[in-house]
Amino acid sequence: MAVAALEQEIMSLRKRRQLYSLIGVLLVIGVVVSGYSKSNSMNSGGFFQGLSQFFDYPSEIVVEAWQSGPAFFGIMAGFLPAMLETLNIAAVATLIGGALAVVLAMASSRNVDSWGPLIPVTRRLMDITRAFPELIIALFLIFILGSSPVPAMIAVALHTAGALGKLFSEVNENIDRKPIEGLSACGANWLQRIRYGVMPQVAPNYLSYFLLRLEINVRASAILGFVGAGGIGQELRRTIGWGQGAGDETAAIFVLLFITIMIIDQVSSYLRGKLVGSDRAH
Amino acid sequence: MAIDTLDAPVIDHERVFERVQRRAWITIAAPLAVIAYLTYTWFAFGVPELLERAQPDRAVILATDSVAYKVHVVKDFRRDEVDVAIEGERTATYAPDDYPDWVVVDGERIEVDLGQGYLVEIAGQTARFTVPGYGTIVSTAVADGVETQLPPGPVPEWLRDDPRKLDARPSLDRRVQVTRTKIEVHNYFGGWENFWFPFNSQLHGMSIGQLYALALSGDRLDPQTSNLWFIVNEFLENPDWQHGHVFVALFETIMMAVLGTITAAAFGLPLAFLAAKNFTPSLILRFTTRRLFDFLRGIDMLIWSLIFIRAFGLGPLTGALAIAFTDTGSLGKLFSEALENIDNKQVEGVRATGASQLQRYRFGVIPQILPVFVSQVLYFLESNTRSATVIGALGAGGIGLVLVETMKTSRDWENTTYIIIMTIVVVIAMDQLSSWLRRKLIEGK
Numbered sequence: 001m002a003v004a005a006l007e008q009e010i011m012s013l014r015k016r017r018q019l020y021s022l023i024g025v026l027l028v029i030g031v032v033v034s035g036y037s038k039s040n041s042m043n044s045g046g047f048f049q050g051l052s053q054f055f056d057y058p059s060e061i062v063v064e065a066w067q068s069g070p071a072f073f074g075i076m077a078g079f080l081p082a083m084l085e086t087l088n089i090a091a092v093a094t095l096i097g098g099a100l101a102v103v104l105a106m107a108s109s110r111n112v113d114s115w116g117p118l119i120p121v122t123r124r125l126m127d128i129t130r131a132f133p134e135l136i137i138a139l140f141l142i143f144i145l146g147s148s149p150v151p152a153m154i155a156v157a158l159h160t161a162g163a164l165g166k167l168f169s170e171v172n173e174n175i176d177r178k179p180i181e182g183l184s185a186c187g188a189n190w191l192q193r194i195r196y197g198v199m200p201q202v203a204p205n206y207l208s209y210f211l212l213r214l215e216i217n218v219r220a221s222a223i224l225g226f227v228g229a230g231g232i233g234q235e236l237r238r239t240i241g242w243g244q245g246a247g248d249e250t251a252a253i254f255v256l257l258f259i260t261i262m263i264i265d266q267v268s269s270y271l272r273g274k275l276v277g278s279d280r281a282h
Numbered sequence: 283m284a285i286d287t288l289d290a291p292v293i294d295h296e297r298v299f300e301r302v303q304r305r306a307w308i309t310i311a312a313p314l315a316v317i318a319y320l321t322y323t324w325f326a327f328g329v330p331e332l333l334e335r336a337q338p339d340r341a342v343i344l345a346t347d348s349v350a351y352k353v354h355v356v357k358d359f360r361r362d363e364v365d366v367a368i369e370g371e372r373t374a375t376y377a378p379d380d381y382p383d384w385v386v387v388d389g390e391r392i393e394v395d396l397g398q399g400y401l402v403e404i405a406g407q408t409a410r411f412t413v414p415g416y417g418t419i420v421s422t423a424v425a426d427g428v429e430t431q432l433p434p435g436p437v438p439e440w441l442r443d444d445p446r447k448l449d450a451r452p453s454l455d456r457r458v459q460v461t462r463t464k465i466e467v468h469n470y471f472g473g474w475e476n477f478w479f480p481f482n483s484q485l486h487g488m489s490i491g492q493l494y495a496l497a498l499s500g501d502r503l504d505p506q507t508s509n510l511w512f513i514v515n516e517f518l519e520n521p522d523w524q525h526g527h528v529f530v531a532l533f534e535t536i537m538m539a540v541l542g543t544i545t546a547a548a549f550g551l552p553l554a555f556l557a558a559k560n561f562t563p564s565l566i567l568r569f570t571t572r573r574l575f576d577f578l579r580g581i582d583m584l585i586w587s588l589i590f591i592r593a594f595g596l597g598p599l600t601g602a603l604a605i606a607f608t609d610t611g612s613l614g615k616l617f618s619e620a621l622e623n624i625d626n627k628q629v630e631g632v633r634a635t636g637a638s639q640l641q642r643y644r645f646g647v648i649p650q651i652l653p654v655f656v657s658q659v660l661y662f663l664e665s666n667t668r669s670a671t672v673i674g675a676l677g678a679g680g681i682g683l684v685l686v687e688t689m690k691t692s693r694d695w696e697n698t699t700y701i702i703i704m705t706i707v708v709v710i711a712m713d714q715l716s717s718w719l720r721r722k723l724i725e726g727k
């Protein structure tokens with residue numbers, strides 16, 4: 001008797017679960033279909049009309065790049081300083097943001113004996129810096145400081161501090177507390193406990209996240225250049241704004257950006273793989 | 283074995299010494315390298331010049347303007363009229379019999395009381411500006427400029443006395459300007475003016491209680507529509523704040539993020555099977571799919587958006603497709619790694635019951651990667667909401683474009699502040715929604 005009742009119970013639960021899954025899937029499909037039709041009507045150009053033009057622009061710049069022949073590599077080399085500037089923005093922002101993130105992380109996890117009242121404050125601080133899109137801070141600072149790489153750097157660094165701080169504090173939560181206890185047993189102060197008890201445990205993970213962030217920040221800095229923060233983005237805006245005729249330059253920037261991002265991607269995933277001790281990393 | 287280890291110690295003291303020394307070197311060299319690099323970038327970015335060129339006063343004006351509004355009192359000599367208007371806008375002009383108390387018009391004389399002893403008296407083409415602690419500035423507009431008499435003593439910093447224009451701003455919230463053609467007095471007040479309803483709307487200045495009563499009452503303000511709809515419409519159509527416009531832009535941005543992420547997930551998952559070692563034995567197929575992922579990711583959102591803007595024009599579709607293309611690469615890579623990591627025992631168990639290929643995937647594989655799938659998609663949704671604002675600024679539309687446009691015109695900083703606040707609210711709301719869904723779906727809480 002009891003078994004039959006149980007079976008019935010399980011069957012009804014399973015049915016309900018299937019119903020929920022069905023509703024969920026239908027909901028997602030509904031959102032996608034209505035969303036695409038809605039955005040198709042909101043867009044200034046339609047989807048099918050755009051589809052036929054999709055390859056127009058890429059092929060146009062490819063043709064122009066092809067026509068310029070070997071000089072194309074010269075054009076690409078000409079954009080290297082701008083690319084370097086973008087890389088500098090990303091690197092400095094990641095360094096400064098990363099340093100801030102370490103401080104924030106050490107002040108916001110119970111596991112490393114942070115000062116209690118400070119924990120919620122630093123956590124909210126990280127939430128806020130993470131929520132601000134880089135674009136807003138960059139535009140704001142460009143208005144005050146003028147067009148220059150520094151606003152982008154500050155904007156990216158602030159966002160990095162919040163984003164990395166959260167990841168770092170999650171790493172902190174998972175460490176082994178025994179070294180810390182051992183150190184405090186022999187009278188180490190807080191800084192010494194962090195230096196000798198926590199840092200050796202978390203350093204590989206920190207570095208791995210740091211590299212991942214560097215990768216993301218290179219992309220972000222390139223985009224911020226487009227709104228006036230210097231670097232490769234600004235060059236791209238210039239060449240695209242010219243419309244016809246600058247296609248070879250635009251293509252050169254695209255290729256340069258693509259190669260740089262690929263190299264950084266591969267190097268960082270190789271290094272991260274070594275750091276966290278597996279052949280793949282994400 | 284024990285004797286062996288005694289004979290040749292695995293760790294001899296020289297190697298230990300060497301390693302410690304290398305560590306010490308790194309500890310000193312790494313910070314030095316970082317400092318050297320930062321010094322180099324300090325000059326490469328031109329920070330010293332930047333600090334010279336920076337306009338901190340702009341920041342102050344901006345900060346004041348974003349939380350305050352000003353009322354202009356303008357006497358125009360050419361048209362010979364007096365205008366009292368919020369932000370000097372034609373649509374927000376006070377009627378002559380309805381001036382605020384601090385403006386008194388008595389025939390040709392106008393008295394503007396700026397509070398705390400600051401007083402402007404305008405008679406004919408002469409303005410007398412009394413500043414406590416300094417004295418009275420008398421300025422007259424003449425045919426070829428302005429004639430000004432200042433109190434004796436050094437000219438303070440807040441005063442610009444030019445033969446063509448007098449500009450006095452003794453405090454941040456009071457300003458008097460005299461030119462050949464007009465006298466203009468600005469009085470600043472805290473708050474956002476006309477936030478809910480436009481100045482000339484029938485609803486201007488009503489309290490929530492009054493609005494509530496109005497919405498429920500039967501007498502229609504506008505015979506065409508119901509009162510509730512009228513109120514909503516007046517609010518959305520507010521010309522100064524353009525609430526409707528901002529809301530549509532926010533909606534567009536959210537739509538870009540949601541559509542882009544779902545599309546990327548829908549294409550990334552099947553492709554991930556093709557890129558995973560344990561599902562696709564063919565090396566060529568696997569290699570091609572992986573390079574496709576790298577290609578999609580490497581092109582970057584910036585380039586994808588620029589290409590899509592050319593093809594599809596302005597709008598949410600452009601942004602959604604740019605996000606979808608980039609993230610198909612990123613999500614596909616993540617999913618294929620998750621697929622390579624699954625436990626094969628479950629699949630074998632399902633196979634032992636005689637399940638077909640499709641059933642093995644459905645009951646052996648999908649349940650294992652579902653948590654990774656859901657949590658990664660939600661993480662991407664979160665970060666894509668931010669990305670969508672940025673793509674918008676490149677020209678794809680949405681709130682990013684609205685923000686860039688308002689900032690460029692820098693007409694009213696309170697508008698910019700409003701848009702920034704709304705953007706951040708939306709970003710935080712999406713963050714919360716995604717972490718709530720993650721908890722709900724994965725941990726089952």
